[in-house]
Amino acid sequence: MIPLFDKGNKSRFLLFKHLLYKNRSCSLIELSHNTAISKNSVLKHIDQIQLDLNTFYPSNELAILKSKEGFRLLNKTQLPTNFLVDQIKLFYLQKSLKYQVLEELIIHGASSVEALSVNLYISIPNTYKKLKELEPILEEFHLTIKFGTKLTSNLIGAEKDIRAFIFYFFWNAYKGIEPFRDCNEIDTTHLKLDYSETILEKHSALNRMSSLITLCSWRIKDKGALIDLDPEMKLIFQQFSRINDVSPDLEHSIPTLNSTHLEREKLYFNYMARLHVGNLDSPQQKRQIALLLLELDTKLISLSKELLEQFIDYFNLELTFDERLFYFYYVVSLQLYLFYVEIYPEKLMLTPIAIPDTVTNDDYISSISREIKKFCQQFLQTTAFKKEFTFDSHLAPIAHSMFYFLLEFKHSFKLKIYIQYSKKNYGEELIESKIFQLFSREHLDVTSKISEADFIISDSYETNHYDTPLFYIEDIFNPQIWKVLIDKIQQLLFLKSFNK
Numbered sequence: 001m002i003p004l005f006d007k008g009n010k011s012r013f014l015l016f017k018h019l020l021y022k023n024r025s026c027s028l029i030e031l032s033h034n035t036a037i038s039k040n041s042v043l044k045h046i047d048q049i050q051l052d053l054n055t056f057y058p059s060n061e062l063a064i065l066k067s068k069e070g071f072r073l074l075n076k077t078q079l080p081t082n083f084l085v086d087q088i089k090l091f092y093l094q095k096s097l098k099y100q101v102l103e104e105l106i107i108h109g110a111s112s113v114e115a116l117s118v119n120l121y122i123s124i125p126n127t128y129k130k131l132k133e134l135e136p137i138l139e140e141f142h143l144t145i146k147f148g149t150k151l152t153s154n155l156i157g158a159e160k161d162i163r164a165f166i167f168y169f170f171w172n173a174y175k176g177i178e179p180f181r182d183c184n185e186i187d188t189t190h191l192k193l194d195y196s197e198t199i200l201e202k203h204s205a206l207n208r209m210s211s212l213i214t215l216c217s218w219r220i221k222d223k224g225a226l227i228d229l230d231p232e233m234k235l236i237f238q239q240f241s242r243i244n245d246v247s248p249d250l251e252h253s254i255p256t257l258n259s260t261h262l263e264r265e266k267l268y269f270n271y272m273a274r275l276h277v278g279n280l281d282s283p284q285q286k287r288q289i290a291l292l293l294l295e296l297d298t299k300l301i302s303l304s305k306e307l308l309e310q311f312i313d314y315f316n317l318e319l320t321f322d323e324r325l326f327y328f329y330y331v332v333s334l335q336l337y338l339f340y341v342e343i344y345p346e347k348l349m350l351t352p353i354a355i356p357d358t359v360t361n362d363d364y365i366s367s368i369s370r371e372i373k374k375f376c377q378q379f380l381q382t383t384a385f386k387k388e389f390t391f392d393s394h395l396a397p398i399a400h401s402m403f404y405f406l407l408e409f410k411h412s413f414k415l416k417i418y419i420q421y422s423k424k425n426y427g428e429e430l431i432e433s434k435i436f437q438l439f440s441r442e443h444l445d446v447t448s449k450i451s452e453a454d455f456i457i458s459d460s461y462e463t464n465h466y467d468t469p470l471f472y473i474e475d476i477f478n479p480q481i482w483k484v485l486i487d488k489i490q491q492l493l494f495l496k497s498f499n500k
Contacts, residue, residue, distance in 0.1 A: 003137050004099045009092040011037050012045045012052070016088050019064065019073035020081060027070040046071060052091065086175040093173055097122060101130045105145065105154040106166055112147050141165040141343050152223045159225050160268065161343070167215055167276065168345045171208070208277045209249075216269055217253040226261050227268040232298045233340055236332070237267035239292040244285045246273050271336065283326065290325040293332050300339060304332045307379060311403065314375045317410060327406055334402045344398060372403045414445045415489070415496050418453035420460065427476055431457060438486060443493060455492055457485070 005013065014035045019026060032039045050064050057063070061076040062084070077084065093099045100120055110116035117127040131145060138144060143157040143165060155162050219225045229237070241247070247266040257265065274280050281289065293301055308331045312319060319327065376399055417435070421427030432446055447453055456470040469492065471485055 004093060004096060004102065006096040006098060008045070009096045011035070011041065012049050013089055013092045015042065015045055016049055016053075016073070017085055019071060020075065020084060023073070023075075025065075025067060025069035025072040031071065052088075056087065056091075090173055090175070097126070098130050098133055099173075101127065102134060102169065106169070109151070109154050110147065111149045111151075116147075138165070140345065153225065159219070159227050160340070162225070163215055163219060163227075163272070164341060164343060164345075166219075167212065171211060171276075172345075205277050205280075209246075209273060212269065212273055212276060213250050213253055216250055216265065220254045220257070220265065226257075227264050229264050229267060232300060233336075234264070234267060235296060235298060236293065236300065236336065237271050239296070240274065240281075240289055241267060241270045242292060243288045244281050246270055246280055271340075274333070275337070275341070281329075286329040287322055287325040290329040290332070294328065300335050301332065304328065304335050307331055307335070310379055311375065311406070314378070315371070315407060319410070323410075330402060330406060334399060337398055368407060369400070369404065372400050372407070375403065376400065412442075413496050414443055415493055416445050416447045416452055416454045417489075418447055418450045418456045418458075420450075420456070420458040421473065421476065423459055423474075424476070427459070430476055431473070434482070435489070439489065439493075443496075444489075454496070455489070 015031060015037065018031065018035055028039050028042060031037070031042050035042070037045070046064060046066075053062050053064070054060075057077065060074075063074050065072045065074050075084070097120075101116065104110065104116060104119055108119065110119060113127055113131070114124060117124045120127070122130075134145065138155070141157070141164060142161045143155050145154050146156045147154060153162070155165070245266070247269045250269045251262070251266060254262075254265065294305075305328075308324070308328055311317075311327075311331070312324075376396065419428045419431050421431060424430075435444065450456065450468075453468055456468050457473055458470060459473055469488075471488055473481060473485065475481055
C-alpha cells in the first residue's frame with residue numbers, strides 16, 4: 001500500500017517500522033540514511049510518531065526513547081510484530097489523502113470533482129492532484145476514474161477488475177485488524193456462512209470468504225454491477241463448481257437474478273474464492289477437477305497441457321498419474337490468472353517487511369530460480385504461445401512463484417555432514433547420535449568421504465577443504481558449543497532448501 005501514502009505519513013510509517021524491527025538504539029544518521037529522509041525531517045517525524053502512538057497506547061506500552069545513542073522503540077505490548085506494523089500502517093493510510101479519496105470514491109462515490117472535494121473537506125486543486133496521482137495505481141488494474149450524475153460507480157472498467165481491486169484495496173489495508181464489512185460500511189446483515197463453515201476451518205479463511213461474499217453481494221445489490229464471462233472461461237469455471245461448489249452462501253446473499261446472471265456470478269465466485277482463499281479444494285478434489293479439465297477442448301486447456309509437458313521435460317520430473325493431475329490443476333490455475341485476472345497487485349498493495357540496509361539484490365537468488373526464468377523465456381518463445389495469447393511481462397513473478405512451488409513439491413535434499421573426532425573413541429558416535437536426536441534423517445546424512453561433505457565437524461582444522469564450511473569442536477560436553485553447532489546446521493539446512 002506504499003503508493004497510497006502521502007509523503008509525510010509514508011515517512012512516519014517507514015521510521016516506525018525501522019525502529020520496530022531494529023529493536024535497538026538507532027542514531028539520527030542511521031535513520032536518515034536508511035529511510036532516505038533528511039535529519040531535520042526525521043526529528044520532526046519522531047515527535048509526531050510518539051504523539052500518534054499515544055492514541056493507541058496511552059500508557060506508553062509502545063514508546064520512542066531518546067538517548068545520546070539515538071532513538072529506540074520500547075515495545076511492551078507483547079503483540080506480534082507484524083500486527084503492530086499493520087496497525088500503524090492502517091493508521092497512517094487513513095490519514096493520507098490519496099487513500100481517503102480512493103475510499104470515498106469506492107464506498108460513497110461522487111458526481112463531480114467538486115462534490116468529492118466538499119465531502120473530504122479538501123480544496124479542488126488538491127483533489128485534482130490526488131486523482132492524478134491515483135491514475136497509475138488504477139491503471140495496473142485496467143481501471144480509470146470517471147464522474148457523472150448518472151454513474152453508479154466512479155471506477156470504470158470490467159466488473160471483474162473492479163471487484164479484484166476493491167478486494168485487494170481493503171484486504172491489504174485492514175488485514176483483519178478491523179473486519180472488512182465494518183470498515184467500508186457495506187451492509188452484511190443478510191450474510192450467512194453456514195455452508196462455508198462445513199468447508200473452512202481456519203478463521204482467516206472464513207474472514208476472506210466473508211469479505212468476498214460481502215463484496216460481490218454489495219456490487220450486485222447496491223451497484224447493479226454484474227459479471228460477464230466469455231464461453232471459454234464459463235466452461236472452465238464450471239468444472240471447478242461440478243466437484244466443489246462453494247457459492248451457495250453467495251446465492252443466499254444476493255437478490256433474485258435471472259438464471260443466466262446467477263450462473264455467471266456463482267461461477268465467477270467459485271473461481272475467485274479459490275484465488276483468494278487457500279486450499280478450498282482437497283487433494284482428491286484437485287485431481288477430480290483436473291480430470292474434468294483435461295476433457296475440455298479449449299485454447300487455454302491446450303496451452304496448459306503443452307506447458308505442463310514442457311515443464312516436466314525441462315526439469316526432468318518423474319511424476320505419477322495422480323501427481324500429474326495435481327500439477328495440471330495448478331498449471332490451469334496459473335493460466336487462468338495470467339489470461340483472466342491479468343493483474344499483479346503485489347508491488348502496489350503489499351508493504352515489504354524488509355529494511356533497506358539488511359537486504360541485497362542477491363539474497364535468496366538460487367539456481368532453481370534462475371532455471372525457472374530460463375524455462376519461462378524458452379516457453380514464451382514458442383509459436384503456439386505467441387499465436388494464441390498475449391502476455392504482460394509484469395505478470396512473470398506469478399508464473400515464477402507457481403513453478404517454484406511445483407518444483408519444491410517434488411524436491412528433496414540432504415545436507416551431507418562429515419564428522420571427525422579423535423580425542424575420544426566414542427566422540428564421533430556421540431556427535432552423530434546427538435545431531436539425529438534433533439534433526440530428521442530425511443534431510444541430513446553423515447558421509448565418510450570428506451570430499452562429498454557440505455559441512456565438516458572436526459576437532460582439527462582440515463587442510464584441503466577450505467571451501468567447505470567447518471565447525472571446530474573441542475569439548476563435546478559443552479552445551480554452549482552444541483547450541484552454536486545446532487544453529488549452524490539450521491542455517492545450512494535453510495540455505496540448502498532455498499539454494500538447490
